Amino acid sequence: MENNNNLGLRFRRIPRQPVALPKLDPLLDENLEQWPHMNQLVQCYGTEWVKDVNKYGHYEHTRPDTFHTQIFEGPDTDTETEIRLASARSAQLEDDVASISGRPFSDSGSSKHFGQPPLPAYEPAFDWENERSMIFGQRTPETPAASYSSGMKISVRVLSLAFQSGLVEPFFGSISLYNQERREKLSEDFYFHILPTEMQDAKLSSENRGVFYLDAPSASVCLLIQLEKTATEEGGVTSSVYSRKEPVHLTEREKQKLQVWSRIMPYRESFAWAVVPLFDNNITTNAAESASPSSPLAPSMTASSSHDGVFEPIAKITSDEKQGYSGGSSVVVEISNLNKVKESYSEESIQDPKRKVHKPVKGVLRLEIEKHRNGHGDFEDLSENGSIINDSIDPTDRLSDLTLMKCPSSGSGGPHSSGSKWHTEEGKDVSRNLTSSSGNLDNCYYAFDFCSTTRNEPFLHLFHCLYVYPIAVTLSRKRNLFIRVELRKDDADVRKQPLEAIYPREPGVSLQKWAHTQVAVGARTASYHDELKVSLPATWTPSHHLLFTFFHVDLQTKLEAPRPVIVGYASLPLSTYIHSRSDISLPVMRELIPHYLQETTKDRLDYLEDGKNIFKLRLRLCSSLYPTNERVRDFCLEYDRHTLQSKPHWGSELLQAINSLKHVDSTALLQFLYPILNMLLHLIGNGGETLQVAAFRAMVDILTRVQQVSFDDADRNRFLVTFVDYSFDDFGGNQPPVYPGLSTVWGSLARSKAKGYRVGPVYDDVLSMAWFFLELIVKSMALEQARLFDHNLPSGEDVPPMQLKESVFRCIMQLFDCLLTEVHERCKKGLSLAKRLNSSLAFFCYDLLYIIEPCQVYELILAISCQ
Template sequence: MAERRAFAQKISRTVAAEVRKQISGQYSGSPQLLKNLNIVGSISHHTTVPLTEAVDPVDLEDYLITHPLAVDSGLLRDLIEFPPDDIEVVYSPRDCRTLVSAVPEESEMDPHVRDCIRSYTEDWAIVIRKYHKLGTGFNPNTLDKQKERQKGLPKQVFESDEAPDGNNYQDEQDDLKRRSMSIDDTPRGSWACSIFDLKNSLPDSLLPNLLDRTPNEEIDRQNDDQRKANRHKELFALHPSPDEEEPIERLSVPEVPKEHFGQRLLVKCLSLKFEIEIEPIFASLALYDVKEKKKISENFYFDLNSEQMKGLLRPHVPPAAITTLARSAIFSITYPSQDVFLVIKLEKVLQQGDIGECAEPYMIFKEADATKNKEKLEKLKSQADQFCQRLGKYRMPFAWTAIHLMNIVSSAGSLERDSTEVEISTGERKGSWSERRNSSLVGRRSLERTTSGDDSCNLTSFRPATLTVTNFFKQEGDRLSDEDLYKFLADMRRPSSVLRRLRPITAQLKIDISPAPENPHYCLTPELLQVKLYPDSRVRPTREILEFPARDVYVPNTTYRNLLYIYPQSLNFANRQGSARNITVKVQFMYGEDPSNAMPVIFGKSSCSEFSKEAYTAVVYHNRSPDFHEEIKVKLPATLTDHHHLLFTFYHVSCQQKQNTPLETPVGYTWIPMLQNGRLKTGQFCLPVSLEKPPQAYSVLSPEVPLPGMKWVDNHKGVFNVEVVAVSSIHTQDPYLDKFFALVNALDEHMFPVRIGDMRIMENNLENELKSSIAALNSSQLEPVVRFLYLLLDKLILLVVRPPVIAGQIVNLGQASFEAMASIINRLHKNLEGNHDQHGRNSLLASYIFYVFRLPNTYPNSPSPGPGGLGGSVHYATMARSAVRPASLNLNRSRSLSNSNPDISGTPTSPDDEVRSIIGSKAMDRSCNRMSSHTETSSFLQTLTGRLPTKKLFHEELALQWVVCSGSVRESALQQAWFFFELMVKSMVHHLYFNDKLDAPRKSRFPERFMDDIAALVSTIASDIVSRFQKDTEMVERLNTSLAFFLNDLLSVMDRGFVFSLIKTCYKQAGFSAHHLQP
């Protein structure tokens, strides 16, 4: 046998499959790897497979330059060349639900409001890879794509699938009974059965042209046409794709950020009728969660009065706006449960007498006895007319009832008809509330809805139901609070409800309840903006009712919303001298202290003007300590000042008409300043009430402050309880977020001192306060952090690339900002586990990177890249790491750690005011040209000052901070490495796009120091993957996948030879570890 040559002895004779099996066996701690590789059996420990040393990758860029493609490469040219136009940055306009954008009308706004509006209105900045769908990483058969393909497909129903129904089924049964026993007993498919079927079957229709001679070509053409008729264009794509033998990891495109809605319920109020009709009745709807003891929707006010009854109030009610005439509403429920009730409250015009006296006629008179009681009814109508003329603008509580929502949903869902009518009686029942739910079933026209699923809390697929509520409970003057209501609602579900023993008010309220359509027409938002598909503004609208979720909802703000809800709760005038008994509270939103400074920002209720300057609470007759159940909705101005405040004026209303006695007499005053040290003031208040008008400059002080010379009820004790709730995408209502945004905005405007809480921050201590506020972001509540997530991340990123100049010194906040980002991202990952995709990416963060993130503007007073950018302030430094690093900081590609110091900074460039103003004006003139906004500003500065201002680039700073971080910060960054990798790649793409470098040679696109940091980062992360894979398998899998996607993305934008060297580094480290782990 001939002797083998030396090089041949080193050649491995082991096939690749055995190598893969051995490696997978060594990494058997990962169940995912075992699943993907489908390892069967075991590998002998006596045979080891030597791992071939990775070869040095080719310098692809140099190779392509030195080996240009031949001109006549033909069809293969497109396969050989990577398309130069693969990457594109697209600014996609946001989809606005409303016909008019929901932005404030004020021309002057403070920086925080301006930033919020920019965040909610600027276009999406999307990086598109045009040819991604041609690669192996693209999977066209996503779940959403499958659903889209299946739309419009007819359902295939076969005879064996059809269920017998109705008369046809009965006829077949009768026919079977008439047959002889021998036929019935004959097995299916037997000869006898076949003969019987054949003899009794109808003859088939004749086939025309059967015997005609037709050319084969014509037959083929006809067959081809018939095959194409109604054929799906992607027939084979309808079948789910088979499992891949070697699965490819793919990233799904995140959902577009949008406004949150829960399960939506459409409620239509059809009619309200009492036994007697003598006066107008005013109704409202709201949802309550008994278990959470929380009101979970705002009020919906509707008017079902006849024109005759409305006419009684014309002297007191302005012409009705179309927006206040709605009789249908869409409620949103994020957390549906068995504890949700739809509560209906009724009010009437104030009159002399307590609630029981006023309700008595409605309980004793019957419609059938109208003729017999004609004189009494005429007298009641005359009295009601007098009260409407005199007291028409005041209300009093009248009656209420409630509907257990889930009983209606489950009842409607279990019925066979397409729609149902359910009569609900709340008094004199023989069973419990839940047992009286379908006493009357009457068919209605089909709304073409079907029921799917048996989930009792599913509000999206139950059958529409018409409810007839026949009885109401009389309001009790001393039991009007929400706590009393929750007790009543809880009692309703008990078999021995005390409410059954109460004497009801007989009425008939008809309402429709159904799942809300996906895109309803003629719909108004809670701000009264018209939702798209609003063909005619004269049509009676449907109102979207704002939800107050029972629990926190973690969704970022995407639209401008700035609403305030005021809930007067109780008043204690027991110790007040005088005869104040019929008490109402007038609520006004003031921008000054003069009576004319009341703002028309209070939403109207029903059949009135759209906005008003004042609102009144209902009056409880002859009660010095009344409870209130009012909800007053206010449209907050975008910018608030220290003079904006809520003014409460307490009046005694004279129900009896007397000479020289005014209709209303002021008996007290109190107020709430809207801002306290720059923060919106909300929550529960127990306020003292002044007997006199407040003095000048009262609005900047709290009523708790003892003002000299003022008289107070009950010695300045708190006697008025009120709750103020804000639903705002402007005000964070979190002290830590408020402080951070306030300090950042102070830097923008260079306005010192800054008052935050009880602190007065001067410029000399701003640096410490700013750093402490960044560190304290981790202490803020998670819900406001998520709501303002996009703006918060934008501000942190801005601090990384534009460190501020404080007292003439540059403050480098890159490390603190990176730590805050890592902490926030990790916190979201731990607390929002249900929002992760298959790779552990949080959907909110993935959406931020894909749609929202863009390069911050690094030039003062110039627009941010892309349309919709807002100019920044001149009080940030534009600086960079020194262009030439000291010798001690030189980084070689072979090093595994970066020695860069993020605190080393260059000299700040600060042009004088004249140059600055010229730059600002020229930059704004060119704001429409996003491609050249950076380069033109740079060139212009260079022309004026003789030097090009240096700048920090986010991807460079991000890589640097990541490389040098350590301890818990590094651990947090590793846990969510995907976020920083994807953020870095998008920053790189934007940088190339805005500097026209996408067509530049790849070797010259990025500086060497940045590539050194990338090499160090990849090397350390590869080491972490190798060293941790047996300790934390799940984390290592996520980290390995994130690194793989990162390297894949780098191949599209960087020097490919450099990326190949990074892949070699990872391979060597994994191979070295695997070699040492072999027994």
């Protein structure tokens, strides 16, 4: 959105891109002009929100004057009593009112009033909230949010890892949310690593915190922890030393061999795993030494520890004399139920009772876990130094800058047990913000919530990635096998470098060309438990593909670092498998040749194991750019063709795609609601008459469906209110305004109904959603007014009212008259729709007073008098 003074006087800008999220990935910085729908999507998630400050009776750019309460003293009273009595009419007593005599105020109900003041109290401002509450069909503002879902945040930090035999080699791990009942991961992995005492700083080398999101507490929600270590040397010290029954320490020779080997071996193997319930009421605490509701996140915890189901924010003065914030106290969890990996497992089978019992690891992993309220009083209102930055914001309309993508996940389930101990950090200052020890939000990793891709709410942020999960490779002979994963644009040149599209595990590192999995040591069936995150291009062609390279590595100590040997390759075209939700099986090629994806070259390829599908993997697409619904994709494709005029004239394909939107399932419709509405508005403003009517009818149908799924039974669905009040910016002024075309097509429908033509049920639907279209017209006018006088208005002068074109005003006048007729006729039947429509028209006139010439508004009001 352009940065100009006049637009800033009328509209408030709200940043859309959270500071916690990276900038658009390099693969998205492509020329999207040839894909207009993609351009709309990127702008929808990346541009600023704009809010009309004159709407809802607020004048928020001007701070109201402070009126001091008048004090009346009598012979039998004192000043403090009169101050309290005068303040009793207010909603709450100001905390900063000082006592004059030094003694504290008494209870509000204990004093007696001595006489009446000579004059009534002065009311300095009009009570807009009370006035609106008396109007049927009232409209109320919707507070902007980074996500529509509420819930809680959980932060996790790894403190230490200790073994009975000692810690002499580095260990690596990942933490994610896991639902035991549904047997699926709820979030992506948060990575950490721990260095032994002898290496580097002799402490945890990464102070990062992982932040996870939940809709509500559930006994089935757990932390899934997976540990890795350096791949075991052949003939060297095996990982069984960490699970020996007798607590025998490593010998000096064993320590030396492990230290030397860990420095030359860059590859890792799977070591151990654990599942830790977060909301289990049957965990033993060290403080009580008995079974009690001791989980820090259990709903039954006492309020004194801020562990209750509804936790209130706690704010106090921190050591740096700035106001800190925390949603609850932290606890330290000692995890002693680490299970050594004995056989392959997946998220579905990790706790299958039929599986072999894994040996316990003689060690303890210590975590610091803290929960936080996922709301406005949260750390998205914190500045970088931890101080609260929203003290100057109107509490009735909180429009603070958004700093965090909130994508809560959900879970439900039954009880289960755990081998963990919880220690409440009573001695710590609970006023810390989320970053606690580090004091910087940059040290927090916000794990993406997979449930956000299936929730019935609009996408508000840009995410466009593919999670790859290699599962197993079955060979006829034992190998030490690992897999390298990369994204390639085409298959023409096998020596060409891949795209930089793989997310690294280390924080602060740019995208990489490839990443590799764990090493499956000495196995015919190599199993893997890795999660690889791939940044996808904005659009892809049939030649975009993932290339998997299989390596065998010698795990023997030599003078030089081990050199992997290529065993084979496997390719996976994105366009073919991107939608797959089940396991995928692929054959493995011995060598790559040019154009190995083409059907014509497959006869020349040589495959391992007689061409059997020996490589199994799984994909998880998470994208707010690529609709998985076929009807939405078809609409986007036809929209591009129409916008680019790649066809001689729009044909039946576009009309068919528009009409098919009514059959899109509610989840896909709500997720891409805002870009779909923008594209339909563009067609209404720039299409022919037939196309305008089709787009308008489709829009009415979508709005009606969205309103019907309103879970609060409000007159105005909050998704639609957010679109009108914040998301819609009339295409940033880069295209003609929406209101002329919208008024024309709506007025044409109303006149057809007035003339007795059959217009179908769409007419009643558009009347019930009239508030949406009227407020959309108003905002489009206001944005055009601010942009018209952007450069030619002297500084300090108000924006003059806009004179509507005669054709547009006549159309609005006719529409207004038709709507008044509907109100008049439906009032005779006592329908509530007539009352709501009447209120919408009144608000419409009120809003127009700040935009167009008053004489034109007077003509509309005169029409009301005539009716």
